[in-house]
Amino acid sequence: MDREWIGLHAHLLSTASAVGKKEAEGPLGSLFDLCDENDRFGTKTWEAAESEMQRMAFNTALGKACLHDCDIGALFAGDLLNQCVGSAYGLLDFDIPYFGLYGACSTCSEGLLLASTFVSNGVFRRCGAVTSSHYCSAERQYGTPIEYGAQRAPTAQWTVTGAGAFIVERADENTHGAVIVRGMPGKVRERGVNDANNMGAAMAPAAEDTLVRFFRATDTSPDDYSLIVTGDLGFEGGTILCDLMRADGFPISDRYADCGQLIYNRRSQDIHGGGSGCGCSAVVLSAYLLPRIVRGELPRILFLSTGAMMSPDSIKQGNSIPAVAHLLEIEHR
Numbered sequence: 354m355d356r357e358w359i360g361l362h363a364h365l366l367s368t369a370s371a372v373g374k375k376e377a378e379g380p381l382g383s384l385f386d387l388c389d390e391n392d393r394f395g396t397k398t399w400e401a402a403e404s405e406m407q408r409m410a411f412n413t414a415l416g417k418a419c420l421h422d423c424d425i426g427a428l429f430a431g432d433l434l435n436q437c438v439g440s441a442y443g444l445l446d447f448d449i450p451y452f453g454l455y456g457a458c459s460t461c462s463e464g465l466l467l468a469s470t471f472v473s474n475g476v477f478r479r480c481g482a483v484t485s486s487h488y489c490s491a492e493r494q495y496g497t498p499i500e501y502g503a504q505r506a507p508t509a510q511w512t513v514t515g516a517g518a519f520i521v522e523r524a525d526e527n528t529h530g531a532v533i534v535r536g537m538p539g540k541v542r543e544r545g546v547n548d549a550n551n552m553g554a555a556m557a558p559a560a561e562d563t564l565v566r567f568f569r570a571t572d573t574s575p576d577d578y579s580l581i582v583t584g585d586l587g588f589e590g591g592t593i594l595c596d597l598m599r600a601d602g603f604p605i606s607d608r609y610a611d612c613g614q615l616i617y618n619r620r621s622q623d624i625h626g627g628g629s630g631c632g633c634s635a636v637v638l639s640a641y642l643l644p645r646i647v648r649g650e651l652p653r654i655l656f657l658s659t660g661a662m663m664s665p666d667s668i669k670q671g672n673s674i675p676a677v678a679h680l681l682e683i684e685h686r
Contacts, residue, residue: 363469363533364524369413370636371406373514379617384640399489406516407443414518422448426477429464459660460484461635462679466536472523485516486630509550510587510629517635531646537567537680547673553590556659559676561597575605579651584634584658585613587627612637634658653684
């Protein structure tokens with residue numbers, strides 16, 4: 354039987370984030386690189402705004418590392434829109450080989466896992482991973498247009514308007530900073546949840562499956578990590594995950610955090626069940642978690658984005674919602 358986890362040597366060389374107004378007003382607002390107060394980013398449509406966020410975030414990450422297109426071997430990118438058009442249009446101007454991904458809200462971890470695998474094995478010297486989501490474009494595709502003013506369920510999560518970009522290169526003995534050292538690809542899981550307004554409940558079992566498999570395969574436990582962070586389970590899904598992990602014999606609640614809980618202020622911002630979307634985990638990892646790892650405040654973390662693998666048609670047909678969670682172990686060097 355093949356080993357389930359992947360050994361990696363990927364230095365997170367550079368990162369950048371771009372967000373909208375609501376995200377900038379949240380508790381992490383001062384940490385993001387770029388912000389637009391009308392969520393348009395100088396464009397005429399919400400979908401074009403999402404593409405522009407990706408372009409700006411990746412361009413900023415390149416600038417921080419003093420790199421150009423020719424220095425990047427491949428781009429791994431995706432979003433929530435049909436056929437991942439947000440990424441295709443957003444990264445069109447970069448003369449870099451492109452891999453389009455659809456992992457729903459797990460795309461940040463999926464892109465980084467693939468990019469890290471390619472650089473760790475010497476296929477490319479450097480790779481980029483980019484992802485995004487936009488509240489208005491996601492509502493138009495999966496729910497009702499915002500002009501309709503539909504009432505949201507208490508468990509419904511708010512799609513983050515944001516894009517995160519990362520550049521990784523192979524780490525060596527002289528590398529300092531944040532390094533991805535192991536990865537665990539997720540398996541698609543579903544437990545019969547078919548409520549699109551409660552994605553946290555649909556995604557929690559996938560996060561549980563990946564974490565339990567990782568702990569058993571690597572002979573580690575939650576105590577070996579400073580923090581265990583999920584992408585966007587929100588308040589409902591985060592509670593469910595902690596309960597499931599306790600029942601599995603791996604209690605995590607004393608070192609658990611969720612990007613969907615961190616990005617907004619639940620008391621002052623009307624976000625119901627927390628944040629979600631591809632951009633949620635991407636911008637929190639970029640602006641908040643990685644700087645803390647680089648400073649040595651978080652010596653070693655587990656980071657796993659969770660994705661609900663649904664479509665507008667599958668929702669209308671009443672299908673249950675399958676989910677996936679890809680895991681990264683990131684440590685301070």
